Amino acid sequence: MKMNDRMPVAGLTMMLNVQQYEYVTQAGDTAGIVIGILPQYQMPFPEDDGIMISPGLATSIGIVQVCDQL
Numbered sequence: 437m438k439m440n441d442r443m444p445v446a447g448l449t450m451m452l453n454v455q456q457y458e459y460v461t462q463a464g465d466t467a468g469i470v471i472g473i474l475p476q477y478q479m480p481f482p483e484d485d486g487i488m489i490s491p492g493l494a495t496s497i498g499i500v501q502v503c504d505q506l
Contacts, residue, residue: 454491467491473499 456467470486480486489495 456491471497473497 452469454467454469459467466488468491469489470482471489472480472482472486474480474485487497
């Protein structure tokens with residue numbers, strides 16, 4: 437996906453149903469979604485590098501691609 441517009445209203449918008457009523461309390465005490473944005477071939481470690489998104493809140497995440505040229 438390539439975006440040329442840098443306004444806050446441009447980009448990907450998602451509305452997710454976390455179905456919090458189905459959470460098992462023995463598995464953990466938090467509910468939500470972990471977002472990870474990384475290169476295509478990088479191994480994901482969401483518990484270390486992810487961003488936790490809590491249910492019931494509006495969240496905006498901005499990212500910038502940095503290219504190092506020698």
